[in-house]
Amino acid sequence: MAKRSYEMDMCHGPLTGKLLLFALPVMLSGVLQLLFNAADIVVVGRFAGSQALAAVGSNGPLINLIVNVFIGVSIGTNVLVARHYGAGEHEEVHKTVHTSILTSIIFGIILIFVGFILARPLLEMMGTPEDVIDLAEVYLRIFFVGMPVNMLYNFGSAVLRAVGDTRRPLYFLIFAGIINVLLNLFFVIVLHMGVAGVALATIISQAISAVLVVLCLMRSDGCIKLQLRKLRIYKKKLLQMVRIGLPAGMQGAVFSISNVLIQSTVNSFGSVAMAGNAAAGNIEGFIYIAMNSFYQTSLSFTSQNAGAGDYKRVKKVLGLCLVMVTVTGLALGSLALFFGHPLLGIYSSDNAVIEYGILRMSYICICYFLCGLMDVTVGSLRGLGCSITPMIISLTGACAFRVLWIFTVFQWNPSLSTLYISYPVSWAITAAAQIICFIVVMRRTMRRQAANAVQL
Numbered sequence: 001m002a003k004r005s006y007e008m009d010m011c012h013g014p015l016t017g018k019l020l021l022f023a024l025p026v027m028l029s030g031v032l033q034l035l036f037n038a039a040d041i042v043v044v045g046r047f048a049g050s051q052a053l054a055a056v057g058s059n060g061p062l063i064n065l066i067v068n069v070f071i072g073v074s075i076g077t078n079v080l081v082a083r084h085y086g087a088g089e090h091e092e093v094h095k096t097v098h099t100s101i102l103t104s105i106i107f108g109i110i111l112i113f114v115g116f117i118l119a120r121p122l123l124e125m126m127g128t129p130e131d132v133i134d135l136a137e138v139y140l141r142i143f144f145v146g147m148p149v150n151m152l153y154n155f156g157s158a159v160l161r162a163v164g165d166t167r168r169p170l171y172f173l174i175f176a177g178i179i180n181v182l183l184n185l186f187f188v189i190v191l192h193m194g195v196a197g198v199a200l201a202t203i204i205s206q207a208i209s210a211v212l213v214v215l216c217l218m219r220s221d222g223c224i225k226l227q228l229r230k231l232r233i234y235k236k237k238l239l240q241m242v243r244i245g246l247p248a249g250m251q252g253a254v255f256s257i258s259n260v261l262i263q264s265t266v267n268s269f270g271s272v273a274m275a276g277n278a279a280a281g282n283i284e285g286f287i288y289i290a291m292n293s294f295y296q297t298s299l300s301f302t303s304q305n306a307g308a309g310d311y312k313r314v315k316k317v318l319g320l321c322l323v324m325v326t327v328t329g330l331a332l333g334s335l336a337l338f339f340g341h342p343l344l345g346i347y348s349s350d351n352a353v354i355e356y357g358i359l360r361m362s363y364i365c366i367c368y369f370l371c372g373l374m375d376v377t378v379g380s381l382r383g384l385g386c387s388i389t390p391m392i393i394s395l396t397g398a399c400a401f402r403v404l405w406i407f408t409v410f411q412w413n414p415s416l417s418t419l420y421i422s423y424p425v426s427w428a429i430t431a432a433a434q435i436i437c438f439i440v441v442m443r444r445t446m447r448r449q450a451a452n453a454v455q456l
Contacts, residue, residue, distance in 0.1 A: 006160075006164075006165040006167055006168055007163045007164045007165055008021070008022060008163070008164025008165070009164070010022075010082075010086070010164055010300065010301045010304040010305065011086055011304055011305055011308045011310060011313070015301075015313070015316055015317065015320055016320060018301075019294075019297055019301065019317070019320055019321065019324065020324070022161075022164060022166055022296075022297050022300065022301070023166075023293040023294055023296070023297045023324070024166075024293070025166035025167045025169070025170040026161065026166045026170075026292075026293035026296045026297065027289065027290050027293035028170050029157075029166070029169050029170045029173050030289030030290070030292060030293060031286060031289055031290070032170070032173040032174060032176075032177045033173065033289070034282070034285050034286055034289055035177055035180075035181075040056050040184060040198035040199075040201070040202060041053060041056055041278065041279065041282055041347055042346060042347055043184045043185065043188045043189075043198060044056050044188065044194065044195060044198055045275070045279075045347050045348050050271060050272065050275045050348065050350060050353065051131050051132055051135060051271060052135055052194055052195050053275050053278065053279075053347070053348065054129075054132045054136075054271045054274040054275045054278060056135075056136075056139055056195055056198060056278075059136055059139055059140055059143075062122055062123070062140070062263075063140070063143065064252065064253075064255075064259070066111065066114055066115060066118065066122075066144075067111065067147070067150075068249050068252030068253045068255070069246070069249035069250060069252070069253045070107040070110075070111060070151060070249065071151075071154055071249060071252065072245045072246060072247070072248040072249020072250065072251070072252055072253075073103065073107070073241055073242060073245035073246060073249055074100070074104070074151075074154045074155045074158040074245065075158070075244065075245045075248045075249075075299065075382060076240065076241030076242060076243070076244035076245025076246070076248075077096065077100040077155055077158040077159060077162070077241055077245070078158040078159075078161055078162045078296075078299060078300060078303065079162075079244050079245075079299065079303045079382060079383060079385070080092075080096045080162075080237065080240055080241055080244065081093055081096050081097065081100075081158070081159055081162035081163065081224070082162035082163070082299075082300050082303035082304045082307065082383075083303045083304065083306060083307035083385075084096065084307065085162060085163055085223070085304060085307065086303065086304030086305060086306070086307030086308040087307040087308060089307075090222070090223035091223070092237075093223040093224060094223050094224075094225075095234045095237050096159075096234075096237045096241070097159050097217070097223075097224050097225075097226060098226070098227075098230050098231050098232060098234070099232070099233050099234045099237040099238050099241070100155045100158070100159060100237075100241065101152070101155060101156065101159075101214075101217075101226060101231060102231045102232065102233055103155070103233065103238060103241070104148075104151040104152045104154070104155035104156070105148055105151065105152060107147075107151045108147040108148030108149070108150065108151035108152065109147075109148055111144060111147035111148075111151070112144055112145060112147055112148070114144070115140060115141065115143070115144025115147065116141055116144060119137050119140040119141055119144070120133075120137050123136050123137060123140070125264075127264045127267045127268060128267060129267065129270070129271055129274075131271060132271055132274070135194070135195045136195075138195055138196050138199070139195040139196070139198070139199045142196055142199035142200055142203065143199045143202065143203065145203060146202065146203025146206050146207065149203065149206045149207040149209075149210035149211075150203075150206050150210070152210040152213070152214065153206060153209050153210040153213055156210070156213035156214060156216075156217055157169045157213055159217060159224055160213070160216065160217070160224075161296060161300050162300055162303070162304075163224055164300070168216055169209075169213065172208075172209045172212040172213060172216070173209055175208065175209075175212070176205040176206070176208045176209040176212070177205065179204065179205050179208055180201050180202060180204075180205035183197075183200070183201035183204055183205065184197065184198050184201045186201075187200060187201055214226065243387070244382060244385065244387050245387070246387075247387040247388045247390075247391035248382060248387060248391065250391060251390075251391040251394050251395060254395050254399045255394070255395075255398065255399055258398070258399040258402045258403055261402075261403060261406060262402065262406070262419060262422075263277075265406060265410070265419055266416070266419070269416060272350070272352050272353055272356065273356045273416065275347075275348060275350070275353045275356070276344070276348075276352070276353040276354065276355065276356025276357040276359070276360070277356060277357070277360055278347075279344050279347035279348060279353065279354075279357045280344065280356075280357035280358070280360040280361045280364075281360070282347065283336055283340075283343050283344070283357075283361065284336065284360075284361065284364055284365065284368065286332070286336075287329065287332045287333055287336060287365065287368050288368065288371065290328050290329075290332055291325050291328055291329050291368070291369070291371065291372035291375065291376075292372075292375060294321045294324050294325040294328070294372065294375075294376050294379075295325075295372075295375040295376050295378070295379040296379070297317075297321055297379075298317055298318060298321040298376050298377075298379035298380045298383065299379035299380070299382055299383050300383070301314075301317045301383070302314050302317055302318070302379065302380045302382075302383025302384060303383040305317065306383060306384050306385070309449065311442065311445055311446055311449060314380065314383070314384070314442070315442060317380065318376070318377065318380045318438065321376045321379075321380075322373060322376055322377070325369065325372035325373060325375075325376050326369045326372065326373065328369075328372065329368050329369025329370075329371070329372045330366075330369050332368075333364075333365035333366050333367070333368045333369065334365070334366060336361060336365045337361050337362065337365040337366060340357070340358050340361050340362075340365075341354060341358065344357040344358065356416070359416055359417065359420070360416070360420055363417065363420035363421050363423065363424065364420060364423055364424065367423070367424035367427065367428075368427075370424060370427035370428050370431050371423075371427045371431075373427075373431040373434075373435070374394070374398075374427055374430045374431040374434055377390075377431065377434040377435050377437075377438050378390045378394065378434055380438055381434070381437060381438055381441060384441060384442075384445065386437075386441050389437055389441075390434055390437060393430060393433045393434055393437060394430055394434070397426060397429045397430030397433050398426040398427070398429075398430045401422070401425070401426045401429065401430075402422045402423075402426055405422040405425075405426075406419070406422070409422070410422075
């Protein structure tokens with residue numbers, strides 16, 4: 001009996017069905033990852049109080065700030081593996097895989113120390129209230145102990161996505177997610193461990209999913225097969241990964257700085273506003289992760305087709321992904337806002353917390369598709385190997401704009417409504433600029449391809 005193949009031919013055949021077949025498991029995987037966090041927030045909100053809820057929920061921007069630079073390099077892994085795979089360069093794929101896995105372990109170890117050293121100072125810089133900061137510090141310190149397995153899972157999954165395998169990472173997360181929920185309930189309700197319990201449950205579940213991904217790569221056939229004795233850093237591959245992925249990581253980190261600044265501003269309204277903001281942000285995260293699956297899709301499909309030299313197909317990929325992400329964002333955003341009160345009620349029974357959450361969702365949910373348009377276009381640009389320019393556009397159009405907004409418009413009218421409206425305005429500006437950038441890059445690439453064909 002032939003061994004089942006989970007890989008996908010992204011360079012030939014009809015696109016629409018393949019894009020959806022790729023995106024849906026990525027979407028479900030992302031939802032499961034968010035359910036890890038949702039389980040944390042729901043359990044502590046229900047069984048450990050609003051202070052514990054604020055401590056866990058408000059750490060998201062801070063965790064992203066520290067982690068995003070390192071996670072960004074995994075995007076370089078995805079692009080390189082997909083490009084070499086599309087070009088049929090199997091030895092280059094082998095080198096990239098082994099460099100990536102070893103790099104992820106090194107990054108994870110570094111992050112343990114970074115998290116331990118910076119946890120308290122960064123929480124203080126954010127203006128975390130006194131009744132929350134100790135709990136938040138405990139959660140952060142335990143969370144960062146799990147960074148090696150977190151990095152290992154992300155880099156390993158990037159390899160699998162690059163060859164079209166988005167189903168097995170989904171299966172692994174289903175199993176790990178069930179374990180996470182069960183451990184949350186056990187540690188918090190039975191052992192009364194509070195925020196320490198949910199942090200410990202998270203890293204145990206991440207360790208399980210990381211081990212499963214590594215075993216998957218070790219048992220794979222062909223060029224993505226992982227052989228532990230062959231782990232090493234290939235300097236050229238590492239530099240290429242960093243060149244593509246570091247700008248993405250830097251963009252994510254600076255985005256997180258702007259989000260940390262916004263979180264700090266939210267903190268000034270008190271722990272109840274923090275709890276409402278955290279609950280609403282968690283619900284919105286499900287919309288974002290659904291849209292982000294099309295970013296991952298555009299990244300992998302563009303990389304493989306660019307490797308194969310089929311730039312007309314690259315343009316089709318972007319067009320279809322833009323349509324899909326718009327429909328997804330509008331549909332899910334509308335549903336989330338319509339069912340806002342019962343959804344927020346899952347996180348907290350405090351009416352004040354729910355009203356603060358509804359306020360945030362009313363400004364963000366309907367317009368969230370603009371963020372999806374921005375991200376999908378960035379995915380195509382990175383798949384083409386253009387990473388610095390979209391980073392600059394995003395940092396200027398979103399991050400710098402939001403910071404400027406806080407120090408100007410918000411100062412004139414210091415309300416949460418004024419704060420939240422900066423999100424859709426910045427998304428619209430940045431999405432338009434990224435689409436223009438893609439058009440310019442594609443024209444240059446097509447001219448270069450035509451010139452090379454004439455020389456041959």
